[in-house]
Amino acid sequence: MPLELGLVHQLFGTARTLDDPGRRLYDVVTCAAEPGVVSTGADFPIRVAHGLEALHDAGTVVVPATHAPRQPETGGPLAPELASALRSLRQGVRVASVCTGAFVLAAAGLLDGRRATTHWQSAEHFRALFPHVELDADVLYTDEGDVLTSAGEAAGIDLCLHLIRRDHGAAVAADVARRTVVPPHREGGQAQYIPQPIPRPGVASTGRARQWALEHLDRPLSLHELASRESMSVRTFTRRFREEVGCSPAQWLTRQRVERARGLLEETDRPVDVIAGDVGFGTGASLRQHFRAVLGVSPSVYRATFRGGMAPG
Structure with missing residues (x-):
């Protein structure tokens, strides 16, 4: 599928250091079980070299x-040479x-016992074929550290930007997103793209x-307060929010606060406790808890990686 292949080259291929736009951050190489015309x-x-x-x-x-025949998606076997190559990757390769x-990846056994996702239309078939994989069909991508998966087509863009962000920070990922004319981070999950009943004319979003x-x-935001902004009941607002964004208002707010905190950690020297107040988490302990839950690292470790210095807290 050329879009899915091309987006990997487009995103990783345009990643540059911000102080030297001529230096590529990745070398992208395409390979196949049998080189030649694919x-x-x-x-x-x-043509794969x-x-x-x-x-x-x-x-x-x-x-x-x-969508090729004999691939695991259609229930066929995974080519032995490909399965062997994937299982024999050197230590540390993601x-x-x-x-x-x-x-x-599932047919090669790389997803057993792990959380993964795929296109929502293929979710039930995936579950039937690979019951030992914890499939989450509601998200745009999953990150298990050394194994990552994304949902259909354009969610591959989200995953590639996430990897670039993980490797080189939010500023580099945002630069790649601008070059590609896509958002650096999309809200919600797959639920917003699954067909829903057409809303009645005049229904508010x-x-x-x-x-x-x-x-x-930076301030506490209650569900009642958000619903009142749209003149909706809390129940209606919550339902409409999930339909439009693909997650609950609380989950969305947490993610936005973590993203805001990530930018402040990269771009400023403010202590973690101060940033916690700036983004609405209130305390440094709350920020650390949510930051680790979303990104898998502490704020101080993140700052040391992407700003080059350890901050207080």
């Missing part, structure tokens, strides 16, 4: 989506999938409340 889901093939030996030098391996590429919340993250 058919695609479009009316053109691609490298075989699976390219995986020996890889730091990150991304498996794009496929593996990611775009859309139905998760079927390949929750967009104004979300915008207002972003402008007031």
